[in-house]
Amino acid sequence: xxxxxxxxxxxxxxxxxxxxxxxxxxxxxxxxxxxxxxxxxxxxxxxxxxxxxxxxxxxxxxxxxxxxxxxxxxxxxxxxxxxxxxxxxxxxxxxxxxxxxxxxxxxxxxxxxxxxxxxxxxxxxxxxxxxxxxxxxxxxxxxxxxxxxxxxxxxxxxxxxxxxxxxxxxxxxxxxxxxxxxxxxxxxxxxxxxxxxxxxxxxxxxxxxxxxxxxxxxxxxxxxxxxxxxxxxxxxxxxxxxxxxxxxxxxxxxxxxxxxxxxxxxxxxxxxxxxxxxxxxxxxxxxxxxxxxxxxxxxxxxxxxxxxxxxxxxxxxxxxxxxxxxxxxxxxxxxxxxxxxxxxxxxxxxxxxxxxxxxxxxxxxxxxxxxxxxxxxxxxxxxxxxxxxxxxxxxxxxxxxxxxxxxxxxxxxxxxxxxxxxxxxxxxxxxxxxxxxxxxxxxxxxxxxxxxx
Numbered sequence: 410x411x412x413x414x415x416x417x418x419x420x421x422x423x424x425x426x427x428x429x430x431x432x433x434x435x436x437x438x439x440x441x442x443x444x445x446x447x448x449x450x451x452x453x454x455x456x457x458x459x460x461x462x463x464x465x466x467x468x469x470x471x472x473x474x475x476x477x478x479x480x481x482x483x484x485x486x487x488x489x490x491x492x493x494x495x496x497x498x499x500x501x502x503x504x505x506x507x508x509x510x511x512x513x514x515x516x517x518x519x520x521x522x523x524x525x526x527x528x529x530x531x532x533x534x535x536x537x538x539x540x541x542x543x544x545x546x547x548x549x550x551x552x553x554x555x556x557x558x559x560x561x562x563x564x565x566x567x568x569x570x571x572x573x574x575x576x577x578x579x580x581x582x583x584x585x586x587x588x589x590x591x592x593x594x595x596x597x598x599x600x601x602x603x604x605x606x607x608x609x610x611x612x613x614x615x616x617x618x619x620x621x622x623x624x625x626x627x628x629x630x631x632x633x634x635x636x637x638x639x640x641x642x643x644x645x646x647x648x649x650x651x652x653x654x655x656x657x658x659x660x661x662x663x664x665x666x667x668x669x670x671x672x673x674x675x676x677x678x679x680x681x682x683x684x685x686x687x688x689x690x691x692x693x694x695x696x697x698x699x700x701x702x703x704x705x706x707x708x709x710x711x712x713x714x715x716x717x718x719x720x721x722x723x724x725x726x727x728x729x730x731x732x733x734x735x736x737x738x739x740x741x742x743x744x745x746x747x748x749x750x751x752x753x754x755x756x757x758x759x760x761x762x763x764x765x766x767x768x769x770x771x772x773x774x775x776x777x778x779x780x781x782x783x784x785x786x787x788x789x790x791x792x793x794x795x796x797x798x799x800x801x802x803x804x805x806x807x808x809x810x811x812x813x814x815x816x817x818x819x820x821x822x823x824x825x826x827x828x829x830x831x832x833x834x835x836x837x838x839x840x841x842x843x844x845x846x847x848x849x850x851x852x853x854x855x856x857x858x859x860x861x862x
Contacts, residue, residue, distance in 0.1 A: 415544075416537040418721035418827030420523030422512050425465035430520050432472035434544075438522060439476020439508075440552070441543040443559075445536070446505040450527070452481065453559060457502065459487045459495035459567070460510035461598040461655045464623035465520045469510050473522070478559035479552045487567035489621070491598045491657035492523070493754035494571035500529030500751065501570070511598065511656040514633050517626045529751035530730070531723050568602050575606045578749040579760045583767045585612035589647040590763075591663070593617040593638045595631025597655035599756065606756055607651075612763075615645055618653075627654065632661040632742055632755075639667040649763065649773055653755045658722070659742035660755035662762060664774035672742040673700050675762060677707040677780035679744075680736060682765055684713050688735070688748075695725050695737030698822055702837050707780040721827055722753045783819070786844040789831040790852045792859050798823060801858035804851060811836070811847055823851060 415421055415429055421438070423430035446454035456477050460466040466489075474484045482505075487498065492509045499507030507525035515521075524532045524540070532540075543549060552558070590612045594600040600619040608614045617637060618630040627633055631654050638650035642663050650663030662670040676694060683689035692713040696704060697720045705715045716734070718724040722743035729737050729747055738744035743753035750757055766773055798805065804823065811821045819838030826833055834851050836844045 415541045416534075418723060419513065420509075420521050422515065422519060422521035425463070425518060425520040426468070430469070430522075432468050435469045435472035435522065436476040436479075437544050437549065438540070439473040439482075440480045440549040441476075441540045442506055442508065442524060443477045443480035443482035444543060444549060445540060447481065450505040454482045454505035455485065455502070456482050457485045457487060457495055457499045457504045457507040457564070458510070459490040459492070459498075459507070459598070461512075462489050462596060462600065462621035462623060462626050463510075463512070463517050463520055463655075465518075466510050469520055469522065473508060473510070474561045478561060480549070480559070481553045481557050482559040484559065484561035485564045486561055487564045489598050489600070490567050490571060491602065491754070491756065493658055493750055493752050493757065494567065494574075494598075494602070496525050496529040496752045497574050497750070498564070498567060498570060499525050499527065501574070503527070509656065513656050513658065514627055514631075514654040517624050517628065525752075530726065531752060533727065572602055572606055572609065575602075575754075575756050575760065576610060578746070578757050579610055580764050580768075583764055585610040585763060585767065587611075588649065588763070588767075589613045589615065589645060591615045591617060591638050591641045591645065591647045591650040593631050593635070593650070593652045594619050594657070595627050595633075595653055595655050596621040596625045597627065597631065597653065597657060599653050599657035603651075603653060603657065603756055606760075610760075615641060615647060617641060631655065632659055635661050635663055635669055638663045639669070643667045649766070651755075651759045654742070657755045658753040659739075660744060660758045661742050662759070662773060664777060665772045666774050668774060670773060670777045672738055672740045672744060673704045673782070674777045674780050675742075675744060675758065676700070676736075676738050677704050678765065678776050679746075679761055680708060680713060681711045681779050683736060684711050689713060690733055690735040693732075693734050695728050695734050697721070697725060697739050698824075699835060700740050701780075701785055702783040702820065703780050720824065726752065783837045784839065784841040784844060785835065785837045786841075786848050788834045788848050788852065789826070789829075790834060790855055791831055792855065794859055795825060795830065796859065798825075801855060803854040803858050807851055807854045811851075821847070821851070823855075
């Protein structure tokens with residue numbers, strides 16, 4: 410049974426300098442991570458630490474380093490670098506753990522900590538639970554002394570290592586010569602590496618969101634606000650726009666007409682091409698319950714299938730590893746190519762899309778038509794308290810009503826956010842005008858349930 414209280418679907422996250430995201434907790438986590446690594450590895454575990462560009466990253470990074478060194482660990486500090494770069498470095502440098510300090514797409518005032526194992530994959534739930542239980546254990550107060558204390562060094566070539574790796578996922582017989590690409594790094598972790606990767610492969614790069622100041626990460630830019638990329642693509646007559654989030658593990662694409670191509674459409678495009686090449690393991694794409702029904706229809710038409718998981722790229726990856734699948738992702742833009750990476754990587758995913766464009770000599774707007782979306786509406790409701798959905802009788806009754814009404818033409822999904830105090834409502838159906846009424850009805854039922862508690 411999952412009894413984690415501190416770790417959510419993507420590590421620990423919260424308002425920086427407010428519990429739980431305090432330097433005191435970061436220090437304790439550093440101790441716990443190193444203690445666990447020492448049990449399964451070496452006397453002086455090696456830990457890679459990367460971060461995004463948030464102001465609070467300095468505070469948390471220093472505390473984490475102190476905790477790791479206090480338990481005899483050796484820290485390799487990479488500075489601002491994408492989350493997938495930390496995963497890759499952890500594995501390629503034979504480190505015992507990797508830690509990312511980031512709140513991904515959240516505002517700059519938030520921050521978070523997520524942990525990777527020596528294989529470059531996010532820790533499974535049971536290992537996060539072990540670390541969580543250790544936080545109050547007196548064993549963490551008994552660290553080594555003298556020469557047993559650890560040390561921290563700066564990994565000066567971290568960016569270069571990642572750039573070389575990312576470029577290696579692009580076919581050797583292709584280049585990006587002649588392509589004009591808008592790249593928005595969201596003033597985040599990829600502000601230096603993203604433009605370099607695409608320009609070194611030959612693209613004419615128009616960079617956006619590459620001037621972080623500690624406070625502007627994700628602010629009206631990047632994957633959450635692709636309208637700036639849309640504007641620039643049209644203004645500069647670019648072939649493609651790439652919008653990353655703060656830690657560059659997710660991707661939103663903008664086509665040559667300024668239209669958004671979301672994660673579902675990218676998955677449909679890449680999965681159908683992998684199917685044609687016989688490279689989609691078991692002819693299966695792994696997606697979450699949030700993905701549009703149009704994705705399933707596109708895969709069905711191409712001779713493949715979609716397997717759904719709970720929301721969260723960690724659960725997509727776990728299913729892929731458990732069942733031997735090689736490609737999966739989320740509508741939000743987390744895309745995982747297990748042949749290349751161990752976690753979602755916005756830059757690597759963009760390179761796979763560009764490779765298809767170059768090889769087929771077709772614009773992304775045309776290629777994205779492989780999937781026809783079913784009308785979908787998403788809304789979030791902030792509620793004062795959190796209750797199990799099974800205890801919300803009015804809401805569950807309305808869900809059952811709409812599921813029966815929609816039948817096979819649509820669906821309803823209601824879930825609590827894994828990272829925020831919000832209830833997520835999603836509906837799909839053939840008649841867009843009816844979806845808003847449906848969502849509003851569900852939101853009202855949820856409020857009545859909470860109010861009557």
